[in-house]
Amino acid sequence: MKPKMLLCLFLMAAPLALFGTGVAEEVPEITLIDTNSGANFQWYWQTQVIPAIKDQLGVKVNYIVSKEATLIERMKAWEPGKGDAHLLFVKPGTIPKALGSGIDLETLYPGKLDVIPNLNKCPKEYLETVLGVSIGGKGALYWRSQYALVYNSDYIKDPPTSWKEFYNRRAEWKGHIGIVRPDAKSGSSYRIPYSFLNAFVDMVDAQGKAIPLEELQESNEGKEAFAKLTDFYTYAKLPLPAEPPNMFEDFNAGDTWISFYAMDYSLWSRHQGTMPPSIKSGFLEEGMAAGSDGYLIVPVDIPEEYKATVYKVVNFLLSDDQQIRLITTMWQYTGTDIWDKIPGVVWDTIPAWEKMEPSRLRIGNSEVKNFIKEKGADILIP
Numbered sequence: 382m383k384p385k386m387l388l389c390l391f392l393m394a395a396p397l398a399l400f401g402t403g404v405a406e407e408v409p410e411i412t413l414i415d416t417n418s419g420a421n422f423q424w425y426w427q428t429q430v431i432p433a434i435k436d437q438l439g440v441k442v443n444y445i446v447s448k449e450a451t452l453i454e455r456m457k458a459w460e461p462g463k464g465d466a467h468l469l470f471v472k473p474g475t476i477p478k479a480l481g482s483g484i485d486l487e488t489l490y491p492g493k494l495d496v497i498p499n500l501n502k503c504p505k506e507y508l509e510t511v512l513g514v515s516i517g518g519k520g521a522l523y524w525r526s527q528y529a530l531v532y533n534s535d536y537i538k539d540p541p542t543s544w545k546e547f548y549n550r551r552a553e554w555k556g557h558i559g560i561v562r563p564d565a566k567s568g569s570s571y572r573i574p575y576s577f578l579n580a581f582v583d584m585v586d587a588q589g590k591a592i593p594l595e596e597l598q599e600s601n602e603g604k605e606a607f608a609k610l611t612d613f614y615t616y617a618k619l620p621l622p623a624e625p626p627n628m629f630e631d632f633n634a635g636d637t638w639i640s641f642y643a644m645d646y647s648l649w650s651r652h653q654g655t656m657p658p659s660i661k662s663g664f665l666e667e668g669m670a671a672g673s674d675g676y677l678i679v680p681v682d683i684p685e686e687y688k689a690t691v692y693k694v695v696n697f698l699l700s701d702d703q704q705i706r707l708i709t710t711m712w713q714y715t716g717t718d719i720w721d722k723i724p725g726v727v728w729d730t731i732p733a734w735e736k737m738e739p740s741r742l743r744i745g746n747s748e749v750k751n752f753i754k755e756k757g758a759d760i761l762i763p
Contacts, residue, residue: 409690410441411467416449416475417675421649425711430698438697440690449475456484456680464683468691472673473511476520485681487688489695490518496692497521499699502717511676512743513589519678521695522716524707526672527737528572529644530663531559536638543666544580548609551616559628559640560617563757567625571753572670573641574610574761575744580667581606584746591746614761621762629656641665643672644731648712662712664732668742675716 418426423446431442447455449471456464456479469475479486487493490500490508500508503522509515530547532540536557541547551558561569578584582602585591597603614621618637622628629650631637650656677695679688697703701722704715708723712731715723720734731737744750 409439410443411687411690411694412443412445412465413468413470413694414445414447414452414466415470416447416452417470417472417673418446419646421646421711422713429706429710430703433703434694434697438693440694442694449478453479453482453484456682457482459680459682461682462684464680466680467683467687468694469678469680470523471520471676471678473520473676476511476516476676476678477514479678480516480519486519487679487681488518489521489679492518493692496689497696497699499696499717502699502719504718507674507716511674513745520676521678521699523675523677523698524716525674525714527644527714527741528569528576528641528670528672529647529732529737530639530665530669531642531644531647532639532661532663533632533635533637533657533659534661535657535659536635540639540661540663541665542663544577545667547665548577548580548613551613554639555616556618557636557638558613558617559631559637559642560614560621561625561628561642562621562623563753563761565622565624568672569625569642571750571757572744574753574757575746575750576641576665576668576670576742577610577613578606578749579742580665581609584749589745591748594746594748594752597749611761615763617763619763626655632656632660641669645672645711645713648730662731664737664740666740669737669740670742670744675713 415423415426426444431444434440434442452466452469452471452475455466476486489497490503494500500521507522508518508520511520530540537554541550560573561567563570563574582597582600582605583592584597598607618631622631625642625646628637628640628642632640633656644662647656647660648662651658651660677698679691679695699717701717701719704717704719705723707713708715708727714734714737
């Protein structure tokens with residue numbers, strides 16, 4: 382058969398998509414593994430974000446919930462260029478853990494600004510460092526998570542604005558203060574007492590170095606702080622709730638009026654009907670523990686043909702539209718600094734970022750944190 386005839390037969394049989402007509406184009410498809418989100422954000426990804434990606438970008442996202450340890454072991458077993466998890470949504474600490482395990486990640490900032498221009502809206506310091514560790518731009522900040530004062534405005538009209546005021550007024554709310562048990566699985570188990578202690582004693586020095594637990598326990602300030610913490614727990618609603626859902630039940634029953642918990646989950650639960658509609662949030666000026674910020678990372682060892690699509694998805698997630706939806710639907714602070722574009726009504730429900738940020742507390746003393754987790758139940762439960 383002559384070459385020209387072969388070419389004609391090939392042209393007749395070839396899919397139209399081969400020539401970019403769009404008639405039979407394959408839909409781009411990626412796998413996103415999430416090791417950060419709780420039940421509320423798993424709902425958000427599945428019902429809000431992923432359908433929007435499909436609708437607006439034409440990209441199908443296979444969404445998988447996993448655990449950090451499982452994810453890292455999975456990536457360590459990859460062969461170069463054959464990774465099967467193309468976009469990862471993780472807690473801040475996952476990034477240095479992955480890098481420390483020999484897992485290479487794409488440098489997104491500033492290396493990929495040409496394809497992820499919305500990265501320029503993220504605060505530079507969050508892209509360069511997490512938890513005091515340099516990450517060299519290997520993650521994109523999607524959200525900033527924050528614990529906050531949570532209270533029922535039907536019962537409390539003038540909430541405290543500091544931990545010291547909260548402690549001094551504890552008798553007003555005796556039996557109505559919600560505190561999750563210190564041996565609960567929830568991060569609130571240690572974030573509540575750690576934030577309280579931070580208001581009464583310095584747990585890190587001026588250089589940010591953790592002060593040894595033994596030194597804290599022997600100092601007058603430390604002894605006084607721990608004594609106040611133990612006393613504070615006696616004013617809580619008893620028995621202490623085993624996990625946050627139990628505390629939410631207490632709020633709904635009118636038994637608990639005020640607490641300190643993840644702001645996004647509390648307010649999302651309000652809209653889901655699992656917290657009273659009169660729930661509001663506030664800040665305590667000496668410091669409130671940050672939650673788990675959310676980062677998007679891209680492993681180097683995935684097939685090259687997926688990367689352009691992944692970067693397109695990351696840029697979409699950092700777009701003004703998606704970030705505004707994030708804060709107005711889930712009450713989670715945005716990863717991008719677009720505060721002037723956020724509807725003013727948002728600040729009627731949550732503290733403005735410029736007020737909240739100075740109160741953001743990073744847990745810089747892991748020895749105190751571990752002590753609370755290991756010994757807190759014996760010491761703090763009345």
